[in-house]
Amino acid sequence: MARAASPSSATSGNAQAKKSAGVRSNSAPTANAAADADGDFALKSLQERFVADRRYSPGAEELLGFYEQMLLIRRFEEKAGQLYGLGLIGGFCHLYIGQEAVAVGLQSALEEGKDSVITGYRDHGHMLAYGIDPKVIMAELTGRQAGISKGKGGSMHMFSTEHAFYGGHGIVGAQVALGGGLALAHQYRGDGGLCLAYFGDGAANQGQVYETFNMASLWQLPIVFVIENNEYAMGTSVKRSSAETEFYRRGSAFRIPGMKVNGMDVLEVRQAAKVAIEHVRGGGGPVLMELNTYRYRGHSMSDPAKYRTREEVQGVREKSDPIEAAKAELMTGGVGEDQLKEIDKRIRAIVAEAADFAESSPEPEAKELYTDVLVETY
Ligand SMILES: Cc1ncc(C[n+]2csc(CCOP(=O)(O)OP(=O)(O)O)c2C)c(N)n1
Numbered sequence: 001m002a003r004a005a006s007p008s009s010a011t012s013g014n015a016q017a018k019k020s021a022g023v024r025s026n027s028a029p030t031a032n033a034a035a036d037a038d039g040d041f042a043l044k045s046l047q048e049r050f051v052a053d054r055r056y057s058p059g060a061e062e063l064l065g066f067y068e069q070m071l072l073i074r075r076f077e078e079k080a081g082q083l084y085g086l087g088l089i090g091g092f093c094h095l096y097i098g099q100e101a102v103a104v105g106l107q108s109a110l111e112e113g114k115d116s117v118i119t120g121y122r123d124h125g126h127m128l129a130y131g132i133d134p135k136v137i138m139a140e141l142t143g144r145q146a147g148i149s150k151g152k153g154g155s156m157h158m159f160s161t162e163h164a165f166y167g168g169h170g171i172v173g174a175q176v177a178l179g180g181g182l183a184l185a186h187q188y189r190g191d192g193g194l195c196l197a198y199f200g201d202g203a204a205n206q207g208q209v210y211e212t213f214n215m216a217s218l219w220q221l222p223i224v225f226v227i228e229n230n231e232y233a234m235g236t237s238v239k240r241s242s243a244e245t246e247f248y249r250r251g252s253a254f255r256i257p258g259m260k261v262n263g264m265d266v267l268e269v270r271q272a273a274k275v276a277i278e279h280v281r282g283g284g285g286p287v288l289m290e291l292n293t294y295r296y297r298g299h300s301m302s303d304p305a306k307y308r309t310r311e312e313v314q315g316v317r318e319k320s321d322p323i324e325a326a327k328a329e330l331m332t333g334g335v336g337e338d339q340l341k342e343i344d345k346r347i348r349a350i351v352a353e354a355a356d357f358a359e360s361s362p363e364p365e366a367k368e369l370y371t372d373v374l375v376e377t378y
């Protein structure tokens with residue numbers, strides 16, 4: 001098993017501290033044992049660095065790019081909702097509307113061709129943020145041969161090894177352990193890549209998440225754990241389900257530094273991503289980021305969302321919408337209404353084209369039932 005070489009950077013002291021903590025545990029307790037045992041670990045070390053300079057300063061083109069990506073996700077998801085209503089999309093379908101700044105801000109900080117991404121079933125936005133063609137994503141939603149998983153995965157099971165996008169997982173929390181494996185592969189191959197593993201506030205209460213935290217920290221794996229705290233797990237609010245609702249603290253028992261980030265502000269997310277990624281690339285081991293965000297739609301298309309009021313949703317939309325905020329910022333920076341209208345028109349055309357493609361593409365042939373299926377004896 002590959003283990004991290006003894007780290008020499010400043011962030012590293014982690015491994016050394018662990019060693020000495022081990023020595024201490026055999027000796028008699030002292031008055032300041034608690035402080036000693038903490039070694040050089042500081043839960044908020046990265047948070048403090050990021051808070052000192054909280055917002056990313058993008059170039060004019062860069063902010064436009066973030067805005068366009070977020071708008072593409074929003075329009076794509078709205079269209080997916082319509083196609084679902086028309087019966088063109090079957091099975092489960094979880095929309096990402098409201099959470100766009102998270103995937104866009106984080107994934108814009110990754111290095112293409114080097115880093116990997118893994119997430120749960122609410123995955124369309126992450127794929128779009130990764131630059132995957134909207135046509136093949138929409139075709140997957142409608143179950144067509146041209147879809148990214150040949151129409152056999154649907155909304156929850158999209159996958160692209162070509163883009164190092166490892167799904168799309170329907171089992172809550174499963175992607176966290178798999179993400180640990182992806183990070184171990186990066187370390188083992190020495191390819192300099194890291195894994196971004198997304199999961200929800202509900203998933204954060206799963207046991208396998210903490211087993212992964214332990215191994216990731218022990219082996220100093222290159223992984224950023226991202227909790228998308230959208231305040232609900234299906235119909236259960238975090239206040240009803242979680243003893244510790246400050247999710248960024250959940251890694252402290254494993255010496256994983258935490259960061260608490262406004263997931264409704266793409267520039268804040270981008271800046272936090274920069275700090276986290278620098279830490280991981282520098283050999284500092286895993287980081288746990290909590291992104292505070294909100295989903296505007298129900299858990300899935302079949303959820304009438306009766307567990308919260310319309311006013312609550314409306315309040316977030318009016319006060320904190322990530323796309324409106326970026327738009328206002330662009331306008332302050334001199335981008336005119338006409339240009340913004342033009343962008344919206346262009347994005348609507350891309351989405352309409354994706355929907356046409358997804359509706360008119362053929363379904364997989366019956367023989368595809370027998371391909372991509374693992375048949376083995378154990
Ligand atoms: C192991 C497992 N348990 C339960 C479910 C049913 N389930 C699907 S989504 C979900 C809620 C997860 O909420 P969260 O992690 O907050 O993610 P969000 O949907 O908010 O993005 C549950 C309980 C499941 N798919 N897998």
Ligand SMILES: [Mg+2]
Binds near residue numbers: 231232233
């Ligand atoms: Mg949630």
